[in-house]
Amino acid sequence: MSTSTSATHAHKAEIFCKDESRVDWHSKALWMLREKRDRAAGSLPEWEQLRQIGSEMKLHTLTHLGQYLEEFEQNCHKNNIKVHWAKDGAEHNRIVHEILAEHNVKKLVKSKSMLTEECHMNPYLEQRGIEVIDTDLGERIIQLAGQPPSHIVVPAIHLKKEEVGDLFHDKLGTDAGASDPLYLTRAARAHLREQFLSADAAMTGVNMAIADKGAVVVCTNEGNADMGANLPKLQLHSMGIDKIVPNIDSAAVLLRTLARNATGQPITTYSSFYRGPQEGGEMHVIIVDNGRTDMLKDKILAEALKCIRCGGCLNTCPVYRRSGGYSYNYTIPGPIGIAVGSQCDDTNSMPWACTLCGSCSYVCPTKVPLDKIIHHHRRLKAEAGKLPYGKASYMPLVGKFMASETALNCSMSVARMALKILPGSLLKPFSGAWGKYRELPVAPNSSFEAWFKKNRG
Amino acid sequence: MSSKHDILNALKSAAIAPQAMPVIKVAPRIDDLVGQFEASLNTVAGTLHREGGLAKLQAQVDEQIAQGMQIISMLDGIKGNREVTDTAHQLRDIDYAVIPGDLGVAENGAIWVNNKNLGHRVTPFICENLFLVLEAKTIVANMHQAASKLTLDSGEFGTFIAGPSKTADIEQALVVGAHGACSLNVYLV
Ligand code: SF4
Numbered sequence: 004m005s006t007s008t009s010a011t012h013a014h015k016a017e018i019f020c021k022d023e024s025r026v027d028w029h030s031k032a033l034w035m036l037r038e039k040r041d042r043a044a045g046s047l048p049e050w051e052q053l054r055q056i057g058s059e060m061k062l063h064t065l066t067h068l069g070q071y072l073e074e075f076e077q078n079c080h081k082n083n084i085k086v087h088w089a090k091d092g093a094e095h096n097r098i099v100h101e102i103l104a105e106h107n108v109k110k111l112v113k114s115k116s117m118l119t120e121e122c123h124m125n126p127y128l129e130q131r132g133i134e135v136i137d138t139d140l141g142e143r144i145i146q147l148a149g150q151p152p153s154h155i156v157v158p159a160i161h162l163k164k165e166e167v168g169d170l171f172h173d174k175l176g177t178d179a180g181a182s183d184p185l186y187l188t189r190a191a192r193a194h195l196r197e198q199f200l201s202a203d204a205a206m207t208g209v210n211m212a213i214a215d216k217g218a219v220v221v222c223t224n225e226g227n228a229d230m231g232a233n234l235p236k237l238q239l240h241s242m243g244i245d246k247i248v249p250n251i252d253s254a255a256v257l258l259r260t261l262a263r264n265a266t267g268q269p270i271t272t273y274s275s276f277y278r279g280p281q282e283g284g285e286m287h288v289i290i291v292d293n294g295r296t297d298m299l300k301d302k303i304l305a306e307a308l309k310c311i312r313c314g315g316c317l318n319t320c321p322v323y324r325r326s327g328g329y330s331y332n333y334t335i336p337g338p339i340g341i342a343v344g345s346q347c348d349d350t351n352s353m354p355w356a357c358t359l360c361g362s363c364s365y366v367c368p369t370k371v372p373l374d375k376i377i378h379h380h381r382r383l384k385a386e387a388g389k390l391p392y393g394k395a396s397y398m399p400l401v402g403k404f405m406a407s408e409t410a411l412n413c414s415m416s417v418a419r420m421a422l423k424i425l426p427g428s429l430l431k432p433f434s435g436a437w438g439k440y441r442e443l444p445v446a447p448n449s450s451f452e453a454w455f456k457k458n459r460g
Numbered sequence: 461m462s463s464k465h466d467i468l469n470a471l472k473s474a475a476i477a478p479q480a481m482p483v484i485k486v487a488p489r490i491d492d493l494v495g496q497f498e499a500s501l502n503t504v505a506g507t508l509h510r511e512g513g514l515a516k517l518q519a520q521v522d523e524q525i526a527q528g529m530q531i532i533s534m535l536d537g538i539k540g541n542r543e544v545t546d547t548a549h550q551l552r553d554i555d556y557a558v559i560p561g562d563l564g565v566a567e568n569g570a571i572w573v574n575n576k577n578l579g580h581r582v583t584p585f586i587c588e589n590l591f592l593v594l595e596a597k598t599i600v601a602n603m604h605q606a607a608s609k610l611t612l613d614s615g616e617f618g619t620f621i622a623g624p625s626k627t628a629d630i631e632q633a634l635v636v637g638a639h640g641a642c643s644l645n646v647y648l649v
Contacts, residue, residue, distance in 0.1 A: 032631070032632050035632060036632075047567075049486050049487065052486060053486070055482075056482050056484055056486075059479065059480075059481075059482035060481065060482055060484075062476065062479040063478075063479045063480060063481040063482070065474070065476065066474065066476050066477065066478040066479050067478065068471050068474070069468045069471040069472070072467075072468070072471075073468070076464075081614060082614045082615055083615060088463040088464035088467055089463060090463045090466055090467065094463060138639065139629070140627045140629040140630070140638060141627075141629035144629065144630075157628070157629060157632070158629075159629055159630070160632070162630075162631075163631060164630050164631045164633070167630050167631075184630040184631060184633035184635050185633075185635050187630055188627060188629075188630060188635040188637070188638065189637070192637065192638060192639060195639060196552075196639070199639070200549055200552060216612065217614075218612065224625065224626050224627060224638065225625050225626070225627050225638035225639045225640065226585045226625040226638060226639045226640025226641075227638070227639045229581075229582070229585045229619065229640065230582065230585050230586065230639045230640065233548065233580070233581040233582035233585065233617075234548055234549060234582055234586075244467065249481065251607045251610070251612075252484050252604065252607050252608070253484065254607070255484075255603040255604050255606065255607035256484060256603075256604075258603050258620075259567075259568075259602070259603050266628070268503075268504065268622075269500055269503060269504065269567060269568035269569065269622070270504075270565075270568040270569075270570050270603075270620065270622050271622070272504065272621065272622050272623050272624070272625055272626060272640070273585075273619055273620070273621060273622075273625070273640065274570070274619065274620040274622075275617070275618070275619040275620075276612055276617065276618045276619065277617055278612050278613070278614060278615060278616050278617065278618075279614060279615035279616060279617070280615075281548075281580075281581050281617070290464075290467075292463075292466075292467045292470070296467060296470035296471055296474075297470075299470075299471065299473075299474040299475065299476075300473055300474065300475050301475055302475040302476055305474065305475055305476050306476075
């Protein structure tokens with residue numbers, strides 16, 4: 004049994020599942036994204052070719068990472084960009100704070116960066132007297148609500164417009180009861196414009212870092228990264244070591260698949276390339292490891308670093324759609340969250356938040372073998388003696404039981420009989436958590452074995 | 461310095477054998493590039509003006525000026541009523557910006573804009589509305605072709621702009637006009 008104090012995935016999912024209509028609504032909203040993605044992918048005859056190139060290009064880069072990171076740093080220096088290296092989140096935060104403190108920064112505008120979430124940067128800076136304003140609308144909504152993101156591309160997907168309306172009424176003074184997305188977005192635009200214009204520094208994540216140019220690429224639909232980085236004189240960019248690509252050609256491949264796979268758009272509204280600071284300004288890039296080199300030491304886990312954070316695997320995942328982003332014990336939810344965050348989950352339940360249906364691997368634009376990685380995590384947990392829910396105690400028994408033909412056949416015929424003659428209400432408790440939200444199966448007339456003997460044997 | 465050393469060192473024990481860089485060779489769709497570009501631009505909520513060129517744009521600009529709008533033009537041949545400001549922040553009241561685009565991409569409607577033509581880098585984002593001007597002959601089929609053509613010298617900033625800014629963060633309802641320009645009109649010359 005796990006000794007953790009946090010709740011398991013199933014436990015937290017149960018909280019989300021209490022409101023059935025919200026679950027349906029959540030699932031549908033994400034499925035809509037999946038459908039848009041399918042249309043966008045289907046309209047490109049070369050889609051599969053792009054996935055293949057994307058995958059091979061990322062693998063190539065990951066297996067030459069040292070070389071490309073050094074090349075990137077050298078070229079950044081030529082472009083007057085300052086480069087910093089951080090082993091972990093703590094070091095990342097310290098570096099950022101040092102830069103900000105040196106420039107006497109009081110207000111930082113930030114554009115979506117899952118990496119800074121991963122490092123828990125906001126509270127770190129806020130404790131040191133720096134106001135951090137998330138500027139992506141979804142990010143700003145959850146920041147005002149005091150919540151973490153529940154999706155990596157649409158972070159406030161779990162909130163209804165009425166809830167956003169109430170929140171904005173409270174925090175931004177919009178009309179009470181107003182819930183029109185256009186009205187609310189305009190209010191946020193006005194509010195955030197003042198923030199951009201009064202900020203002392205801007206920080207963004209990095210979608211791609213181009214080694215041979217010493218440039219970073221930042222993609223947004225709202226233009227928040229660009230309003231941020233191009234107004235104050237000080238701009239910071241945080242990137243994981245996995246964000247490197249060799250050249251502009253390879254960045255172009257990913258720019259073709261990123262938005263199509265995320266929201267079904269042919270490209271994000273803005274794809275901006277920064278190859279140096281603005282006139283009289285300063286540009287810093289912080290390169291962060293935070294566990295990535297460890298993942299590279301495992302052949303299977305390493306492939307998770309091919310991820311370009313499009314969110315496609317979340318949108319298609321039957322478990323994510325029905326359990327919500329907050330049920331995962333990691334900043335990044337869904338299949339990719341399980342792949343990169345399972346080691347951090349002290350309840351050891353994340354790898355089981357998956358049906359192994361493989362839909363995620365199928366949609367991934369860089370062919371991250373998510374189901375394989377998740378399965379591998381189960382093995383790693385088992386080998387470490389960390390199976391959740393007491394699986395450690397009963398799984399060996401299940402193994403023995405399944406291995407014995409007589410025991411299995413005999414109990415299965417009992418089960419078939421029971422399913423036929425006993426009422427469901429009597430049987431359901433025996434199915435445990437599995438049967439909670441499922442109907443019991445209709446019992447077949449005979450066992451597969453008997454059927455096989457009769458028809459094929 | 462030591463963290464850099466540690467990270468590079470740790471990378472030496474990576475488990476996957478070195479993989480070769482794939483050849484990026486994707487067949488472009490070269491039929492009716494302008495038509496493709498127009499269709500793509502529509503899907504990203506932008507509007508293309510195929511006919512009329514600079515004269516049509518200048519007429520549009522004049523009309524806006526007559527209505528009291530603040531217009532900055534970064535394009536020789538189009539006259540606005542505002543000059544490049546001392547600081548980027550002073551652009552906050554710009555209603556329209558006229559900016560030349562370097563190249564257009566048929567597959568997605570994106571237009572590459574380079575900071576040589578922006579005055580301040582923030583110009584195409586801070587204006588309420590954006591007019592981009594594009595030479596028809598600069599339209600390429602896809603991002604691979606765009607990548608081989610775009611210029612981004614040391615110290616520069618460049619951006620692909622595909623439509624007006626937008627968001628769907630509130631219940632997935634598409635709203636045009638987030639932080640950047642609220643509309644995009646592209647004039648073909
Ligand atoms: S694993 Fe693939 S599908 Fe999932 S977010 Fe990453 S790139 Fe997208």
